[in-house]
Amino acid sequence: MARLKIESLRKSFAATTAVDDFSLDVGDGELVCLLGPSGSGKSTILRMIGGFEQPTSGMIRIDGQDVTRLSPERRPTGMVFQSHALWSHMNVFNNIAFGLKLRSLSRGEIQRKVDQALELVGLAGYGHRQTFQLSGGQQQRVALARSLVLEPKILLLDEPFASLDQHLRERLREEVRDIQQRLGITTLFVTHGQDEALAMADRIVVLRNGQCEQVDAPDVLYRNPQTEFVAGFIGQMNFLSANVEGGRFRHPDFTLDVEVQDGPAVLALRPEALRLEPSDSPDAAGVTRATDFGSHIMVDVELRDGARLKVMTAPDARWQKGQTVRLAASAFALYRQNRLLARGGLPVETVEGRSRHALA
Amino acid sequence: MADTATLSAAGGSEPAIGRGLKGLLLVAIPVFLVGWLIIYPIFAAILSTLFVAGPDGVQFSTASYQFFFSDPYSRANLALTLWTTSICAVLLLLVGLPIALYLRFSTSRFADLVQSLAIFPMFVPSIILSYALIRTIGPNGTVDILLNAVGLPKLPTPYLTPWGPVIGLVWDNLPLTVLMLTAGLAGISSPSIEAARDVGAGPIRVFWYIILPRMGNSILVTISFTVLGIFSSFTLPYVLGPASPEMMGPFMLRTFNDLYDPLNAKTQAVISFVFCLFFGLFYVWSIARNQRSQSR
Known part of the structure; x- marks a missing residue:
């Protein structure tokens, strides 16, 4: 159990700033996900915590101890790499035991701890196997066991499931979450998969261009994104751009009364916050595609200005390509210059009687 | 149908043989040079040190090797x-x-x-x-x-x-x-x-x-x-x-x-x-x- 505190961390590579003024507090036993697109600086932050990169400025503390300038081997952290990074000249047992041997533990103690670690990751009895005899998922478990056996204060996971197939990824992330909760180990997890972050994290840090966009619990992040970037990055989101004039957001197909200053704004609508109803009006929006995902149907709708929205409907609903529809929204958020202006659950409805674009 | 199948099979194997011959031709010159300039001199040298001309004609002898390792x-x-x-x-x-x-x-x-x-x-x-x-x-x-x-x-x-x-x-x-x-x-x-x-x-x-x-x-x-x-x-x-x-x-x-x-x-x-x-x-x-x- 440990606390991690990051203060004003900054990392520059020549003229490029990879991480800019990043601060974060991670509590005892908390699992925090660093989420962001490629190049957002999430792996650089993790590598600075692990000691593999030196920050240009800022401070990293673990349980109050400043570790900013410590070499990786002297930090109380354990890292699991995306590529597993197992040592192919050692078998599974020796891969896990290597760190223990460096600490000059007795042979019996090493055997006991390795056996425990293997059991923890569900690989009991695999010690004698060569690493190339294991599947990708098993290799990643060995990498996890190699880190956990040393009982690090902070566990760092750098996209550990990126090289695995979807089914295995889902299974492993549940197992890792379960192990993390059982051990109560403070964990930082880097991913660019939002589903992974939403499924595993206590809190998610959304990063963009080396800066923190928002830090919140997954449900808060999903339901109350504070920036347009977060709104678009977490889950699916429809965006409509228009001007606010006289306290009214004026889009050709959506109008909405909002108490914000006049100016350009972006209306954000979740697919599940939109409702579809068949319409007889020839000027209504039209269905361009309906994809059945089993649990729901995702309907693509084209508005009169050419904008396309995604609408989530019940699995038993049937929508035909070219069908004219009326849209209604149950919740919305309004952004300007990447900042939240307003949000609410007011009904927003399409304006009927407008000409509809020709559908393919 | 059977004719077509036969023709297809014949047509498919002919280019493979052609490719094989071309491949052999491509390596023939280097293989010949290796044989002529490297393999042959090696065996010629080894044989000429073991089969030496003496008063009674060419005969097997390890004398030069015995000399080398005794000198x-x-x-x-x-x-x-x-x-x-x-x-x-x-x-x-x-x-x-x-x-x-x-x-x-x-x-x-x-x-x-x-x-x-x-x-x-x-x-x-x-x-x-x-x-x-x-x-x-x-x-x-x-x-x-x-x-x-x-x-x-x-x-x-x-x-x-x-x-x-x-x-x-x-x-x-x-x-x-x-x-x-x-x-x-x-x-x-x-x-x-x-x-x-x-x-x-x-x-x-x-x-x-x-x-x-x-x-x-x-x-x-x-x-x-x-x-x-x-x-x-x-x-x-x-x-x-x-x-x-x-x-x-x-x-x-x-x-x-x-x-x-x-x-x-x-x-x-x-x-x-x-x-x-x-x-x-x-x-x-x-x-x-x-x-x-x-x-x-």
């Missing part, structure tokens, strides 16, 4: 060649490995300069290098002049001692050694090094437990190559080495040219070849082992 001077020359080869191989690893490690892991711009300097000897002909070394470490060379300028006594020169060829051969073979070791190090991923550091290994332990075992094959291949080159080297031992004992290259030339003794010169060549063949087989074995481990 102290010949044995001393072989021993000097093996000593020089071993010392050079060890020195090349000791010098080349740190340079290769630096080039593999350094992110500094200085690494480019080091790489250029390390590869530079590759572009210097051996004869130029030999005379450059004579002018530098030979009697009254640059080193002596510099020592004299600061009032220090002369150092014993390695020129015309066994260390003369060693210095030259190490310098000459350094680029190949560095290139091969760097290529071997490139196969060790950065995350595997970082994982070792993460579990508590310092740089020396990372090198000993992680890097060295995983580049054992590269080291074997490097040693095989350098040993093959050094064992059969001529120019540097001839110009920089001692007159007696001498390395096998100059020894063979002197036996053939000065002593007009082609039988013993060929015997020396066959013995040198057998030693090189051993290292060659060692190299082939290393490559085969590497390919097996990669295919697993």
Whole structure:
């Protein structure tokens, strides 16, 4: 159990700033996900915590101890790499035991701890196997066991499931979450998969261009994104751009009364916050595609200005390509210059009687 | 339908045969040249040292080999060649490995300069290098002049001692050694090094437990190559080495040219070849082992 505190961390590579003024507090036993697109600086932050990169400025503390300038081997952290990074000249047992041997533990103690670690990751009895005899998922478990056996204060996971197939990824992330909760180990997890972050994290840090966009619990992040970037990055989101004039957001197909200053704004609508109803009006929006995902149907709708929205409907609903529809929204958020202006659950409805674009 | 199938099968096999013939034709010339210029001379040399013309005609004899291994001077020359080869191989690893490690892991711009300097000897002909070394470490060379300028006594020169060829051969073979070791190090991923550091290994332990075992094959291949080159080297031992004992290259030339003794010169060549063949087989074995481990 440990606390991690990051203060004003900054990392520059020549003229490029990879991480800019990043601060974060991670509590005892908390699992925090660093989420962001490629190049957002999430792996650089993790590598600075692990000691593999030196920050240009800022401070990293673990349980109050400043570790900013410590070499990786002297930090109380354990890292699991995306590529597993197992040592192919050692078998599974020796891969896990290597760190223990460096600490000059007795042979019996090493055997006991390795056996425990293997059991923890569900690989009991695999010690004698060569690493190339294991599947990708098993290799990643060995990498996890190699880190956990040393009982690090902070566990760092750098996209550990990126090289695995979807089914295995889902299974492993549940197992890792379960192990993390059982051990109560403070964990930082880097991913660019939002589903992974939403499924595993206590809190998610959304990063963009080396800066923190928002830090919140997954449900808060999903339901109350504070920036347009977060709104678009977490889950699916429809965006409509228009001007606010006289306290009214004026889009050709959506109008909405909002108490914000006049100016350009972006209306954000979740697919599940939109409702579809068949319409007889020839000027209504039209269905361009309906994809059945089993649990729901995702309907693509084209508005009169050419904008396309995604609408989530019940699995038993049937929508035909070219069908004219009326849209209604149950919740919305309004952004300007990447900042939240307003949000609410007011009904927003399409304006009927407008000409509809020709559908393919 | 059956006709179509037959035609398709015939049409499909004809280009395959054509491709096979073209492939054979492409390799025919190199194979012929290898057979004519390498394989045939080897067997001819071996046979001509074992089947010698005598008063009763051509007869099987190992006399030239018995002479070589009973002659102290010949044995001393072989021993000097093996000593020089071993010392050079060890020195090349000791010098080349740190340079290769630096080039593999350094992110500094200085690494480019080091790489250029390390590869530079590759572009210097051996004869130029030999005379450059004579002018530098030979009697009254640059080193002596510099020592004299600061009032220090002369150092014993390695020129015309066994260390003369060693210095030259190490310098000459350094680029190949560095290139091969760097290529071997490139196969060790950065995350595997970082994982070792993460579990508590310092740089020396990372090198000993992680890097060295995983580049054992590269080291074997490097040693095989350098040993093959050094064992059969001529120019540097001839110009920089001692007159007696001498390395096998100059020894063979002197036996053939000065002593007009082609039988013993060929015997020396066959013995040198057998030693090189051993290292060659060692190299082939290393490559085969590497390919097996990669295919697993």
